[in-house]
Amino acid sequence: MTVVAIVGGGITGLALAYRLRSRGKDVVLLEGETRLGGNIQTRRRDGLLTEAGPNSFLDKEPATRELAAAVGVEDRIRAADPAAKARYLYTRGRLRAVxxxxxxxxxxxxxxxxxxxxxxxxxxxxxxxxxxxxxxxxxxxxxxxxxxxxxxxxxxxxxxxxxxxxxxxxxxxxxxxxxxxxxxxxxxxxxxxxxxxxxxxLPAGGPAKLRGALSTFDGGLQTLVDGLATMLGPAVHTGAKVEGLQPGHGGWRVSVREHGRQAELMASRVVLATPAYVTAGLLRPLDEPLSALVEGIAYAPIAVVHLAYAPGSTPAPDGFGFLVPGLEKRRLLGAIHASTVFPFRAEGGHVLYTCMVGGARRPDLVKLDEEALVTLAREELKELAGVTASPVFAEAIRWPRGIPQYNVGHLERVASIDAALARLPGLHLAGNAYKGVGINDCIRNAFALGDMLA
The missing domain is CATH 1.10.3110.10 (protoporphyrinogen ix oxidase, domain 3)
Structure with missing residues (x-):
C-alpha cells in the first residue's frame, strides 16, 4: 500500500503525478470529470483556437519548462508575437497606451x-x-x-x-x-x-530560455495537458469521482465511483488537488473546522466571450489587449487581442478577441445566458474599442466559481490549514486556491509537494 492517490486532474494534479512518478513513486490520479485539465480547455473550430480558461503563461518558471520537456512538448512552446508588446487601459473615456x-x-x-x-x-x-x-x-x-x-x-x-x-x-x-x-x-x-x-x-551569452515571454503551446495550453495524460497512461482515471475518505491501517481508504461502479482504493497518502469548495466537502466528515477554513476561500465568477471577425471587416488591433479599471463602471473587465498575440490561433486573417466579463465586482453578469453575454461583449467592444463589425463566430463560457480570491486574512487562513492538516497525517492539499493562482504557481508548488512526498 505505497501508492499515492491524487484527487483532481487539473494542472496541479497532473504535474504532481508526473513529479512523483519521476521520483519512483506509484501514483493513481482520480478525476471526476470525463476530461483532464480543469479550467485549461483548448477548443478548435472553424480555423480558430480558443481557450475556455487561462490563455497563456510567462515563460520564466523552470518547473514549467522541465514539465514541458519531460512530456516532449518543450519545442512546441510559442512566444507571443512581438507586435503584442503594447498594452492598453480604458480610462477617462478612451483606450490609452500603458x-x-x-x-x-x-x-x-x-x-x-x-x-x-x-x-x-x-x-x-x-x-x-x-x-x-x-x-x-x-x-x-x-x-x-x-x-x-x-x-x-x-x-x-x-x-x-x-x-x-x-x-x-x-x-x-x-x-x-x-x-x-x-x-x-x-x-x-x-x-x-x-x-x-x-x-x-545574468550570465553573458546564456540561453534564451526563461526570458519571461508571454507564451502558450502550438495547439494551445491543452497540448501540455494531453502530453501529461499520455505519459501517465493507465495511472489516470477519468470519470472517477471520490465520494469519501477514511484513515486507517497506516494509510487511507478512498471510496470511488468510477463510471457508475463503486470501488475502494487503499493509499499510503492522499493529495486533494481539487477546488476548495470540492475539497471542503471531502474534508467535512473528517474535520469540520478544517473544512470550514477551506470552504471560506471565495471564488470570483468569470465569463469568457470569444468574438471572431472576418478578414478585412475590422482592423486588426495592435498590442496584447486592454483592461478596464473598476472606476470606469463598464461591463467588460478587459479583452485580449488573441489573434495579435498568437496569430496562429486565427487562420486566414480572422481577428479574434477574447473578452472577460464578471469578476468579484459584477458576479451578476456571469448568470446571463450565452446570447446575452455575446451581445454584452459586442456592445462593449463597440463603445470601448470601436469594433462595429458583426462577428462570424461567437461563444461564451461561464465559470460560476472561476478564480480563487486571496482576500485579507488569506495568509493566516492558509497557515491555519497547514497546521490543521497535522491532525490528518498522510493527507495533503494542493491547487490554485492556496499559494498561487497561475499555471506556473500550480506547477512549481506541485513539484515542491512531490519532492516532499518522495
Whole structure:
C-alpha cells in the first residue's frame, strides 16, 4: 500500500503525478470529470483556437519548462508575437497606451499630471508599522496615491484575479510588493535596485530560455495537458469521482465511483488537488473546522466571450489587449487581442478577441445566458474599442466559481490549514486556491509537494 492517490486532474494534479512518478513513486490520479485539465480547455473550430480558461503563461518558471520537456512538448512552446508588446487601459473615456518605461510614464497621459507626480513622490513613502495584512487598495494608496491605485493597480489585479481591490490581500496576491517595501521602503527604489542586481546576475551569452515571454503551446495550453495524460497512461482515471475518505491501517481508504461502479482504493497518502469548495466537502466528515477554513476561500465568477471577425471587416488591433479599471463602471473587465498575440490561433486573417466579463465586482453578469453575454461583449467592444463589425463566430463560457480570491486574512487562513492538516497525517492539499493562482504557481508548488512526498 505505497501508492499515492491524487484527487483532481487539473494542472496541479497532473504535474504532481508526473513529479512523483519521476521520483519512483506509484501514483493513481482520480478525476471526476470525463476530461483532464480543469479550467485549461483548448477548443478548435472553424480555423480558430480558443481557450475556455487561462490563455497563456510567462515563460520564466523552470518547473514549467522541465514539465514541458519531460512530456516532449518543450519545442512546441510559442512566444507571443512581438507586435503584442503594447498594452492598453480604458480610462477617462478612451483606450490609452500603458507606458513601457519611467520616462515614458512621466510624458504619457495614462494618468493626469497630478497623479503622475504623486507616483513619483512614492520615493518618499514610509514603511507600514508592524505586521499588517493590508488590502491591495490600502497598500496602493499609501504608495501610489488614490488615482494611480484606482486606475493602474486595479487594472493589474483585474487581469489576474478579477477581484475587489479593497478585499484582496496585498501580501497574498502580490507578495513581491510587500517584499520591496520591507527591504527597500520605496517600491520604486526597490524595483531599480532589484533590476540592477538581476542584470548583473545574468550570465553573458546564456540561453534564451526563461526570458519571461508571454507564451502558450502550438495547439494551445491543452497540448501540455494531453502530453501529461499520455505519459501517465493507465495511472489516470477519468470519470472517477471520490465520494469519501477514511484513515486507517497506516494509510487511507478512498471510496470511488468510477463510471457508475463503486470501488475502494487503499493509499499510503492522499493529495486533494481539487477546488476548495470540492475539497471542503471531502474534508467535512473528517474535520469540520478544517473544512470550514477551506470552504471560506471565495471564488470570483468569470465569463469568457470569444468574438471572431472576418478578414478585412475590422482592423486588426495592435498590442496584447486592454483592461478596464473598476472606476470606469463598464461591463467588460478587459479583452485580449488573441489573434495579435498568437496569430496562429486565427487562420486566414480572422481577428479574434477574447473578452472577460464578471469578476468579484459584477458576479451578476456571469448568470446571463450565452446570447446575452455575446451581445454584452459586442456592445462593449463597440463603445470601448470601436469594433462595429458583426462577428462570424461567437461563444461564451461561464465559470460560476472561476478564480480563487486571496482576500485579507488569506495568509493566516492558509497557515491555519497547514497546521490543521497535522491532525490528518498522510493527507495533503494542493491547487490554485492556496499559494498561487497561475499555471506556473500550480506547477512549481506541485513539484515542491512531490519532492516532499518522495
Amino acid at each position: 507606458p513601457a518605461s519611467p520616462p515614458a510614464f512621466l510624458k504619457s497621459d495614462i494618468l493626469p499630471l497630478g497623479a503622475r507626480l504623486r507616483v513619483v513622490a512614492e520615493l518618499f513613502t514610509g514603511r507600514v508599522s508592524g505586521e499588517v495584512d493590508e488590502s491591495l487598495g490600502a497598500f496602493g494608496r499609501r504608495h501610489l496615491g488614490t488615482t494611480a491605485t484606482a486606475t493602474l493597480l486595479d487594472a493589474v489585479q483585474t487581469g489576474i484575479y478579477a477581484g475587489d481591490m479593497e478585499a484582496l490581500s496585498v501580501g497574498a496576491t502580490f507578495p513581491q510588493l510587500t517584499k520591496l517595501e520591507r527591504e527597500h521602503r520605496s517600491l520604486i527604489l526597490g524595483a531599480i535596485r532589484t533590476q540592477g542586481a538581476q542584470r548583473k546576475a
